[in-house]
Amino acid sequence: EADIYQTPRYLVIGTGKKITLECSQTMGHDKMYWYQQDPGMELHLIHYSYGVNSTEKGDLSSESTVSRIRTEHFPLTLESARPSHTSQYLCASSESGQGDGELFFGEGSRLTVL
Amino acid sequence: QQQVKQSPQSLIVQKGGISIINCAYENTAFDYFPWYQQFPGKGPALLIAIRPDVSEKKEGRFTISFNKSAKQFSLHIMDSQPGDSATYFCAASRQPGTYKYIFGTGTRLKVLA
Numbered sequence: 001e002a003d004i005y006q007t008p009r010y011l012v013i014g015t016g017k018k019i020t021l022e023c024s025q026t027m028g029h030d031k032m033y034w035y036q037q038d039p040g041m042e043l044h045l046i047h048y049s050y051g052v053n054s055t056e057k058g059d060l061s062s063e064s065t066v067s068r069i070r071t072e073h074f075p076l077t078l079e080s081a082r083p084s085h086t087s088q089y090l091c092a093s094s095e096s097g098q099g100d101g102e103l104f105f106g107e108g109s110r111l112t113v114l
Numbered sequence: 115q116q117q118v119k120q121s122p123q124s125l126i127v128q129k130g131g132i133s134i135i136n137c138a139y140e141n142t143a144f145d146y147f148p149w150y151q152q153f154p155g156k157g158p159a160l161l162i163a164i165r166p167d168v169s170e171k172k173e174g175r176f177t178i179s180f181n182k183s184a185k186q187f188s189l190h191i192m193d194s195q196p197g198d199s200a201t202y203f204c205a206a207s208r209q210p211g212t213y214k215y216i217f218g219t220g221t222r223l224k225v226l227a
Contacts, residue, residue: 105159
């Protein structure tokens, strides 16, 4: 069982609100990721981090921002939520090194912006 | 060139039957091809993976077949069970060693009891 946790699991908010999705892992993994999962199931990488103070944008352009101040914590923030941000957000982590790179996913945060 | 194309979008199989999901890619730099399984309300979890130096990998009822020349790979689930009902994603490693995967669009599998 993977030790990666996301909160909140579900969030319904109004347009213009600031939100932060929390992600924490207890496996000591250096690499962490945020994926956006559309209602039709596809996953798109929006942010990733190779370690503390290292963050980069992913393939899918996103208005969200991330920070990595501690190894175990990788929060995602939307300064002003819009209906177009409605989606499921999945956090993941993986070990460093030359291993097979298995991604360990959290259970997701489903965001609905009204 | 960065896409991974997955088919079918949905699949219904009788209990005991064989489920087959196909993926195709363009980028020959991809060097690691995992399959992830996702149950409703859960995050995806690694099911099985293959590297292009082998043509087949089997783990229990799950087998990956890999055709490097055709740039295709597929997941076969033998003796499919209702508990296998889930969404399956193929993926490819876009930059070796970085684990920044390109995912397929997913296949929703339903196994009828």
